[in-house]
Amino acid sequence: MSEFTSxxxxxxxxxxxxxxxxxGFIFQxxxxxxxxxxxxxxGPLGTELKRNLKEYWWRKNVQERExxxxxxxxxxxxxAVLKASGHVGGFSDPMCDCLLSKARLRADQIPPQSGTAHxxxxxxxxxxxxxxxxxxxxxxxxxxxxxxxxxxxxxYFAQFLSxxxxxxKTLELVGERLESVVDSTRFNPENGSLLTEPRAFNLMFxxxxxxxxxxxxxxxxxxxxxxxxxxxxxxFKNVLxxxxxxxPFGIAQIGKSFRNEINPRNYTFRSRxxxxxxxxxxxxxxxxxxxxxxxxxxxxxxYEEIGIPRDRLHIVDIPEDERAFYSQKTYDIEFExxxxxxxxxxxxxxxxxxxxxxxxxxxxxxxxxxxxxxxKLLAHVVEPSAGCDRTVLAxxxxxxxxxxxxxxxxxxxxxxxxxxxxxxxxxxxxxxxLLKNKPELVAKAREIHQMLTPYMTTFYDESAxxxxxxxxxxxxxxxxxxTVDFETLGEKGDEWKDTVTIRERxxxxxxxxxxxxxxxYLLDRxx
RNA sequence: GCGGGUAUAGCUUAGUGGUAAAGCCCUAGCCUUCCAAGCUAGUUAUGUGGGUUCGAUUCCCACUACCCGCUCCA
Numbered sequence: 315m316s317e318f319t320s321x322x323x324x325x326x327x328x329x330x331x332x333x334x335x336x337x338g339f340i341f342q343x344x345x346x347x348x349x350x351x352x353x354x355x356x357g358p359l360g361t362e363l364k365r366n367l368k369e370y371w372w373r374k375n376v377q378e379r380e381x382x383x384x385x386x387x388x389x390x391x392x393x394a395v396l397k398a399s400g401h402v403g404g405f406s407d408p409m410c411d412c413l414l415s416k417a418r419l420r421a422d423q424i425p426p427q428s429g430t431a432h433x434x435x436x437x438x439x440x441x442x443x444x445x446x447x448x449x450x451x452x453x454x455x456x457x458x459x460x461x462x463x464x465x466x467x468x469x470y471f472a473q474f475l476s477x478x479x480x481x482x483k484t485l486e487l488v489g490e491r492l493e494s495v496v497d498s499t500r501f502n503p504e505n506g507s508l509l510t511e512p513r514a515f516n517l518m519f520x521x522x523x524x525x526x527x528x529x530x531x532x533x534x535x536x537x538x539x540x541x542x543x544x545x546x547x548x549x550f551k552n553v554l555x556x557x558x559x560x561x562p563f564g565i566a567q568i569g570k571s572f573r574n575e576i577n578p579r580n581y582t583f584r585s586r587x588x589x590x591x592x593x594x595x596x597x598x599x600x601x602x603x604x605x606x607x608x609x610x611x612x613x614x615x616x617y618e619e620i621g622i623p624r625d626r627l628h629i630v631d632i633p634e635d636e637r638a639f640y641s642q643k644t645y646d647i648e649f650e651x652x653x654x655x656x657x658x659x660x661x662x663x664x665x666x667x668x669x670x671x672x673x674x675x676x677x678x679x680x681x682x683x684x685x686x687x688x689x690k691l692l693a694h695v696v697e698p699s700a701g702c703d704r705t706v707l708a709x710x711x712x713x714x715x716x717x718x719x720x721x722x723x724x725x726x727x728x729x730x731x732x733x734x735x736x737x738x739x740x741x742x743x744x745x746x747x748l749l750k751n752k753p754e755l756v757a758k759a760r761e762i763h764q765m766l767t768p769y770m771t772t773f774y775d776e777s778a779x780x781x782x783x784x785x786x787x788x789x790x791x792x793x794x795x796x797t798v799d800f801e802t803l804g805e806k807g808d809e810w811k812d813t814v815t816i817r818e819r820x821x822x823x824x825x826x827x828x829x830x831x832x833x834x835y836l837l838d839r840x841x
Numbered sequence: 842g843c844g845g846g847u848a849u850a851g852c853u854u855a856g857u858g859g860u861a862a863a864g865c866c867c868u869a870g871c872c873u874u875c876c877a878a879g880c881u882a883g884u885u886a887u888g889u890g891g892g893u894u895c896g897a898u899u900c901c902c903a904c905u906a907c908c909c910g911c912u913c914c915a
Contacts, residue, residue: 331907347889411843517914749874751872780874782878788876
């Protein structure tokens, strides 16, 4: 994708979005009612794809490991849990808006400035009799001319003019007052304009528990969880006491989380409702950094196993000043989407921050007793946290391919192929009778279809020419098509009786295989 | 949140102040012995709500959604 221009990438993304709708992978939520901003529904094939991803993740990270157990926590979350975790107080960034340029700035990222603030209470225009009254100020730093204050203020008051023909320069400023300021963050460093007071944008969805609850009763407040991790920490002791796990061990969870994003963007990439696949891997403090690196490797291998090659992933070692204050190491795993390189997963070493805050808030011990060393300790945690919907989108973007094929007459056409790994492909095999008006072919094909359905997702199709049916399956990424033909019926000799043609999606190559071998042939390749 | 753009059938697009057009897809039938064949028939659309008008899909306003650029992404 990197060889494409941004324009071609935009077209590519449009094609992917179009295919997703046409073939039933992803629909806009409540589309018939005009859509719901930042929400998406998965159609029949998208649902299969996402299930395959989640099931493979669960199998690899829980079922095939002795040291990781699962959890399925409630989405509605006790406010105390999120107060302890810091989400209620800190899960929002105070933001300021520049009164002049309307730029939005994070309050904590504004460098402190000193100088003289020129305050005004309004402006008038003598000729037209127009006037306005707003408090405004401009910061003049040492070395800057005072004329800048008046010019900036005139521009600010000019936005209230109804007559746009009036030049800002002709406005009379009212109520000038000077104030000396030191290390102030109330002014835009770019232009000196006054900023709005910092406002908190809390990104959590809030609700009230209990049918007759009073909306103003703070004690009934609950939140839709903004991440799956907190129920793992809150249930740490219960899991420890009930499942006889020993350090190091992990608790894994797949589930929905909700963030009231100000600005959902890039198709399903940043949604307000999304699914996470998280592991909290608890360990002794001295093992944390090593395990973080090990988890990074393990996660990269996972992406390779589902068909996202390592060279399409970028590993970012987050520098200290950008990490959360409690994290001693954080890696981001990013994917080259057509709309840019974006994060799929974070692997963060969080120390004992999470258990310690819940221990402190509850006053109960979250400590682990090590039988061998006879010591009590607060476990550290390594958190590989993957975005499920983001990974689905990455799988779709990675799989999408167009190739030019030439038919027997020399005519060129485009073949759209979703090159999903067989492991995650929504449909594993399509069963096709060569012709639908030959009852023997249809009956045999249906028989094979019935034979395979208990073992994998299959699709039966008898309509249209065989070539068209192959292409349909290419476009939804079905790795194999099985065609029942006249050889199958024994009409071309006994040596071919009860064999079928199996056609491979990527190479379009065909080979003959006995019906009795079909099940194992496919199962060996989709596991 | 700011600025710009877009909204016609499942998809891609035409077009119009007065009966909305096509290709692809899809469905049914016929035909068809391996890569989107052919024939016949058929379903489906002006994002939502107002305004102007005899009449609005078209002009105006608002809303909603999506896309692009900023911003943001704890």
